[in-house]
Amino acid sequence: MLTIIPIPAFADNYIWLLRQAGMGVVVDPGDAGPVIAHFDRDGLQLAAILATHHHGDHVGGIPALLARWPVPVFGPAQETIPGRTRALREGEAITVPGIELELSVLDIPGHTAGHIAYVGRSHAPPLVFCGDTLFAAGCGRLFEGTPGQMVASLGKLSALPDETQVYCGHEYTLANLRFAAAVEPANVSIGERHRREKAKRERGLPTLPSTIGEERTTNPFLRTGEPTVRFAAEKHAGRPLDGPVAVFAEIRSWKNAF
Numbered sequence: 001m002l003t004i005i006p007i008p009a010f011a012d013n014y015i016w017l018l019r020q021a022g023m024g025v026v027v028d029p030g031d032a033g034p035v036i037a038h039f040d041r042d043g044l045q046l047a048a049i050l051a052t053h054h055h056g057d058h059v060g061g062i063p064a065l066l067a068r069w070p071v072p073v074f075g076p077a078q079e080t081i082p083g084r085t086r087a088l089r090e091g092e093a094i095t096v097p098g099i100e101l102e103l104s105v106l107d108i109p110g111h112t113a114g115h116i117a118y119v120g121r122s123h124a125p126p127l128v129f130c131g132d133t134l135f136a137a138g139c140g141r142l143f144e145g146t147p148g149q150m151v152a153s154l155g156k157l158s159a160l161p162d163e164t165q166v167y168c169g170h171e172y173t174l175a176n177l178r179f180a181a182a183v184e185p186a187n188v189s190i191g192e193r194h195r196r197e198k199a200k201r202e203r204g205l206p207t208l209p210s211t212i213g214e215e216r217t218t219n220p221f222l223r224t225g226e227p228t229v230r231f232a233a234e235k236h237a238g239r240p241l242d243g244p245v246a247v248f249a250e251i252r253s254w255k256n257a258f
């Protein structure tokens with residue numbers, strides 16, 4: 001049976017570990033130290049590495065892991081990923097070595113220019129590893145892309161089935177929900193979710209994975225077409241905004257300064 005657990009790294013990163021029998025696969029290993037400690041403790045062998053984008057806090061641990069385990073490294077075709085052995089683009093599918101999980105690839109530029117997501121449609125429940133593009137109740141900053149690209153990328157993720165488990169790269173959920181409540185103060189689902197997630201953090205538990213269904217009801221960056229979100233964005237901007245991309249751009253810059 002496949003289990004998926006977070007290995008915490010740095011201040012708020014999660015390196016996702018997929019393990020089955022004695023084999024483990026890691027997603028976005030920004031730091032090798034906590035991965036090696038976990039594998040040694042549990043007697044695991046590394047079978048593969050998956051990368052979603054090139055930022056150091058997601059790929060910085062790859063060289064040290066490869067020095068110990070010379071395994072395949074899957075990563076976006078359009079970015080520089082240390083040790084990459086398989087360059088991936090949207091529409092491609094892989095079977096992850098060691099755990100036999102089938103994943104397909106989506107291009108989701110915006111946070112970085114070549115960012116990809118890995119979608120497991122045949123896993124029950126379906127799942128997605130989306131790096132720093134979609135966060136629980138939030139989204140990544142636009143370092144290399146445009147608001148239009150990010151809206152399109154978030155639209156692809158939002159179109160996944162409601163029960164899809166969302167495995168993202170950081171524990172930002174409570175701060176994101178505080179912002180979500182500022183955008184949509186009348187959305188009761190946001191307040192309920194904040195109470196639920198706060199209780200998890202108080203017990204030292206991760207708030208992830210979330211689900212696409214939860215994100216669709218509480219994440220303002222997936223809700224730029226909703227009249228409530230548009231109204232809040234226009235009020236913040238002090239002018240009318242023409243369509244979801246303009247609404248997205250306004251709430252993204254609002255969040256940057258929140």
Ligand SMILES: [Zn+2]
Pocket residue numbers: 053055058111132
């Ligand atoms: Zn990043």
